[in-house]
Amino acid sequence: xxxKFVVVLDYGxxxxxxxxxxxxxxxxxxxxxxxxxxxASADGLVVPGVGAFEACMTGLxxxxxxxxxxxxxxxxxxxxxxxxxxQILFARGVEFxxxxxxxxxxxxxxxxxxxxVIPHMGWNVVQSxxxxxxxxxxxxxxxFYFVHSYAAxxxxxxxxxxxxxxxxxxxFLAAVEDGPLSATQFHPEKSGDAGAAVLSNWVEGL
Numbered sequence: 001x002x003x004k005f006v007v008v009l010d011y012g013x014x015x016x017x018x019x020x021x022x023x024x025x026x027x028x029x030x031x032x033x034x035x036x037x038x039x040a041s042a043d044g045l046v047v048p049g050v051g052a053f054e055a056c057m058t059g060l061x062x063x064x065x066x067x068x069x070x071x072x073x074x075x076x077x078x079x080x081x082x083x084x085x086x087q088i089l090f091a092r093g094v095e096f097x098x099x100x101x102x103x104x105x106x107x108x109x110x111x112x113x114x115x116x117v118i119p120h121m122g123w124n125v126v127q128s129x130x131x132x133x134x135x136x137x138x139x140x141x142x143x144f145y146f147v148h149s150y151a152a153x154x155x156x157x158x159x160x161x162x163x164x165x166x167x168x169x170x171x172f173l174a175a176v177e178d179g180p181l182s183a184t185q186f187h188p189e190k191s192g193d194a195g196a197a198v199l200s201n202w203v204e205g206l
Contacts, residue, residue, distance in 0.1 A: 003027060003028065003029050004027070004028050004029065004043040004044060004203050004206045005028070005029045005030075005031070005041075005042050005043050005044075006023050006028040006029070006030050006031075006042055006043060006044040006045070006046060006203065006206075007030075007031050007032075007033055007035075007038050007039045007042040007044075007045050007046070008020050008023070008030060008031070008032045008033075008046045008048060009033075009034065009039055009045060009046065009047050009048070009063075009065060009068070010032050010033055010034045010063075011034060011056075011059040011060045011062065011063050011065050012059040012062075013048065013049050013050055013051060013055065013056045013059050013060075013084065014047075014048025014049050014050055014082070014083075014084075014085060015048060015050065015187070015189060015190075016032045016048060017032070018189045018190070019046055019048050019082065019189045020032050021189070022188065022189035022195070022196065022199055023046065023189075023199055023203065025196060026196055026199045026200040026203050027200070027203060028044070028203045034063045036063070036064065036067075036068055039068045039072075040068065040071065040072065040077075043078070043206040044077075044078045044079070044080065044202070044203065044206045045068070045069070045072055045077070045078070045079045045080070046079075046080045046081075046082065046085075047060075047065070047069065047079060047080070047081045047082065047085035047088075047089075048082050048083065048084075048085045049081070049082065049083050049084030049085035049086075049087070049088060050083060050084055051084060052084075052095060053084060053087055053088060053093030053095055053100050053102070053110060053150065054093070054095065054098065054100040056084045056085070056087075056088050057088055057093075057100055057101070057102060057103075060088065060103075065103075066103045069089075069103055069105065070103070070105070072180070073105060073179075073180055073181050076179070076180050077180055078180045078181075078182070078202070078205070078206055079180060079181050079182070080182050080183065080184075080202055081181075081182070081183035081184075082183070082184055082187060082188065082189075083147075083148065083184075083185060083186070083187055084148075085183065086152075086173075086175075086176070086183030086184060086185050087102070087110040087150060087151070087152065087185075088102045088103055089102065089103050089105045089106055089181065089183055090102050090103075090104070090105075090106050090107070090108050090109060090110050090152055091104045091106065091107050091108055091109065092104075092108075092109045092110070093109065093110040093111075093150065094109055094110070094111050094112070095112070095150060105181055106152075106156075106157045106176070106178070106181075107156045107157055108152060108154055108155070108156045108157070109152075110150050110151060110152050111150060111151075111153060112149060112150050113148075113149060113150065113151055113153075113168055113169065113170060113172060114169065114170050115168050115169030115170060116169065117169075118149045119147055119148055119149040120146050120147070120148055120149070120151075120168035121146065121147045121148075122145070122146065122147075123143040123144065123145055123146075124143060124144060124146055124166050124167075124168065124174075124186075125140065125141065125142065125143055125144075125166070126142075126144060126164050126165065126166045126174040126175065126186075127140070127164065127165050127166070128140075128162075128164045128175070129162035129163045129164050129177070130162070131162055132162045132164060132175075132177060133162075133177060133201055133202075133205055134164070134175055134177055134182060134184070134198050134201050134202060135164065135175075135198065135201070136201050137197060137201070138194060138197055138198070142194040142197075143191070143194060144166075144174070144184075144186035144187075144188070144191040144194055144195060144198075145186055145187050145190040145191045145192075145195070146166070146168075146174075146185065146186045146187070147187070148185060151172035151173060151185055152172065152173040152176075152185075153170060153171065153172045153173070155173060155176075157176075157178060158178055158179075160178075161176055161177060161178035161179075162176070162177040162178075163175075163176060164176070164177075166185070166186075172185065173185060174186060182202060184198065
């Protein structure tokens with residue numbers, strides 16, 4: 001099988017090098033760059049993200065990242081969002097009472113988890129959706145590493161999308177697989193063998 005070329009989008013947010021290393025470990029050739037031509041031509045594009053929704057969107061707009069994502073999705077070319085890189089795919093994020101427009105690939109808002117302990121930090125299991133490719137070969141006891149205070153807690157997008165849920169006092173979306181666009185709220189690059197399996201499954205599908 002030909003080695004897949006993956007771009008990790010560098011817009012000033014995210015664990016870029018750890019994402020690069022994790023993808024290389026599962027057999028991808030990886031470049032960390034903001035170059036739109038590389039991002040457009042790659043077999044797969046990974047959109048990382050840590051910190052605040054608003055700050056991530058500010059960084060993304062500086063490199064026209066929403067357009068890069070939108071054009072890839074429209075062309076059926078795979079994109080994987082990770083952590084806040086998942087959240088910004090939704091229409092908006094609400095943090096500290098401030099609403100920020102997202103990439104609007106999916107409808108709905110990312111909001112604060114209604115839980116006594118925030119952030120949700122550490123290992124948790126997920127309930128993968130039927131027909132999931134990302135979680136292929138993993139059983140229900142597999143644990144993934146989360147660190148977040150906000151999440152998408154409702155799904156108003158395509159009914160055929162494969163949804164994976166987790167619970168931290170309240171249910172939230174741990175992953176979405178919607179045609180060429182996939183995303184995880186957890187950090188696969190920090191999730192040991194289970195996270196490596198998710199990345200391997202994604203790379204295999206490119």
